[in-house]
Amino acid sequence: MPELPEVETTRRGIEPHVLGQRIESLLLRRPDLRWPIPDHLVRTLPGREIEAVRRRAKYLLIDTEPGSMLIHLGMSGSLRVLTPGFGAGKHDHYDLALGSGQVLRYNDPRRFGCLLWQAADETHELLAALGPEPLGDTFDGDYLYSLSRGRSAPVKAFLMDQSVVVGVGNIYVAEALFEAGIRPTRAAGKVSRAAYGAVAMAIRRILAYAITRGGTTLRDFLKPDGEPGYFEQELSVYGRAEEPCRVCGKPIKQVVQSNRSSFYCPSCQK
């Protein structure tokens, strides 16, 4: 699930339950996800108070006085706040037990996610080269236009490059390029300033809207069962190969770019 809206939805979902809580313990059920989980965390975290729950790009940061838990959900990760009594499932890799008696539990079948540590006075290497937040003040069409000059890579790859702009994944890039009328296969350096203005607006609008839709799942956040695909029925092109374009009726095309599926309308996107 997790592109930026899903991560932000997770942040908002867990924040009321974990902010200000004392960490009682960290239970690791396996020593590694994508990378080894620093083993000092089981000693460092107990007794600390959670001071903030932040998001940077697709990372969640849970702040304590000596530093922050750095959490990425990868492609299949999720965090859930549970009241005691739920047995751990197969892919429940760690539990953070809180003073309230509740537990913050991480589940990730594919283990592409990570749990790392960022000391209070440092910026983790993984966060060092990230581009601007798409919903922040510095992100706009002129920024994309300037950065893209001379680039031959497809505009889709350019927009998914986390050093260009963060948080845009395979689904939302397809939707934003559709809304802006740009084919994902165009060279990034050949897209006009006006078109980048449109795509920047589309990215902001779609991500912000998806976050509000994610809000509908917040009410169910404490439930241990899976959340519904809240945004799925509103997608214009993603996953709709051969289905009629909602604007012009022509069949949506699916192509493979750098080993991942791209979707676009051959009539609406030039």
Next chain:
DNA sequence: CGTATTCCCTGCACGC
């Protein structure tokens, strides 16, 4: 430096 490819891992839908 930028670009393209490969790989990490498990689960699931599909065809035979």
Next chain:
DNA sequence: TGCGTGCAGGGAATAC
């Protein structure tokens, strides 16, 4: 029913 294949929303590592 079982087995093989391809695919999945991320992104780092590697090879040019």
